[in-house]
Amino acid sequence: MQNQEKDQKHNTATEQNEKVPFYKSSQFWKSTGIFWALVILVIIMAISQPAFLTKPNLINILKQASITGILAIGLTLVLLTGGIDLSVGSVLAVACMAAAFLTSDVQGFPVIVGFIAGIGVGAIFGLVNGFGIAYIGFAPFIMTMATLSAARGIALVSTNNRPIFNLSRTFIDVSNSIYFGLPSLVYYFLIVAVLAYILTKKTVFGKWIYAVGGNQIAAKYSGINVEKVKLIIYMIMGSLSGLTGVLMASRITSGNPTVGEGYELDAIAACVIGGVSMSGGAGSVIGTVIGVLILGVISNGFDILGISSNYQRIMKGLVILLAVFIDIRSRSRKNS
């Protein structure tokens, strides 16, 4: 009976959609709510500070959002499977040290070696996380909290807390170049975002990710190798953390073992603001990208306005709650 009602509703909804253009339907406003939140935020910032809407500043926001953005996209995949990865900031630091060490004037390896080492180091941490979670059965929170601590320790021990300077010019150019008017970091972010979008929306593996997060037991009975999916996802996450470590080393022109502290929380915040469910199975890469941009706009706008970073933290907290509140409301309406 209820199903019939639902079907009817669904039918009327689609009928309505045929009659009214999609952009006028309430469904459209609900599903794009977070995008409009970003637009409103941009308008507020633009009014408060005219310099906000200048091209160099907008490019700045994209550039600064890129590193958190890549982490957040990886975390979206992890969260979709119902997991979590707290170790991303620490793994970033280890990769940052590895890449800086190899491309500094002491070692002098070419840029590509820095990339391979950084991403490789990340992938190994991802493998450890994934193995512990999928095959041994550690809770993702516990497993990655352990890696968070251990990886930070490794980064600090690697040079006895000392930063590494004198990276090669070509390596510094990795994050500090501009192509066709956009900083190179933005391209890395875009490429990762597009690949993740295709992976989640256009491939069978993408369907498995949602299935594992939505209902693990059902996924198992339908023949999905749940353990393998999880292992691969944590390895992707680790590799992306490694990639951001390489980019970070180039960006700050040094390897610094304390880099990336707390980045996991920024990345998780971006996912949550973008509508990714912490219990798995719901959310999208596009939502996360918008979430990342919202956080980027807040921190950039407040810096330009000269507002203390302490207020930025308060604001970030409020935005997270507000975003999740909107998400809860729109979900409960859809279900009723």
Place this chain on the structure above:
Amino acid sequence: MKRITFVTILVLVGLIAACAPAASAPAEEAPAAEQPAAEEVAPAAEEAAVPVPPSKKVAWVASNIANEFTTGMAANAESVGAEHGWEVTVFNPDSDLSKQISQLENAGSQGYAAIIFDPVAYDGMTAVVEELTSSYDIPVITLHGSCSAQDLLTAFVAINIQEGGRLKMEQVAKDLNGKGDIAIMTGTEGQTTAIFITDGYYEVLPEYPDINVVFTGAGNWNADDATPLAENWLSSGKNLDAIVCNNDGMALGVRAVLQAAGLTGQIKLYGLDATPEGRKAIRDGSMNASIWVDSHAEFVAAFDIIDAFYAGEPFEKEVMIAPTLVTKDNIDELFPND
């Protein structure tokens, strides 16, 4: 299942056993090393009054070991300690006050002969300092930073860091000919050192009404937070003639931003600490000045106090070390071995 548990326990015990010798070795050596030292000291001074060091170990409880400067401090603690015949153990509380307090308590109960620490916070150390000085007859010294329990301490060695901030801002004013727009990048907001350095800036600024502070923001002492902050300032469209940072770590992050924007030299850059990389930046002109805080001299003063304490000799209770301004003009003189 039981078997797995058993194996796990076995592995854990093995791991701990493997780690243990490394950890306990210094402790075992310590009493052996202590014997001759105590004998040497005892006849030298009047026997009864002079306290005997409980071991040959000295604890350096840092505030953090997160940047080049604090890492250098830890290295200086170890090397200066070794020169004075002490074995120094370094503790790192990661700027966490409660962690530092626990480490201080542990250092006391583990029989260290002296405790030197850089307080994470000015307030909040009183109880632990009281406990340490009343329970153990060992010197307890603050170094670099200070705390409100100063009276209870055996001694304190400090840098007048506010003076450093003052010296630097005077140099900024000189470089700008008393006129221009500047941005101030502070360390983590709320931390005492950041407040003192910045207070030093503001002691000088009223004398130069034509210098405007356009931005103040926290770069949290490190390059990765300093970088986006500086980028945002640059893209704000406001004029900037100088960026004044509370430490070299942040200034080096800003340097990369200025280099990428082609503004090196055009916007003057100032740090503090004169770290090796900061000195290199002063030499190549990408940074204008820094303040040299000589942690080596601080530790020499601290270990002199410890030696005097155990020799029963008098010592200075307050040692203030003056910071030095480092510019291109005097850098070769100050650091001839770079």
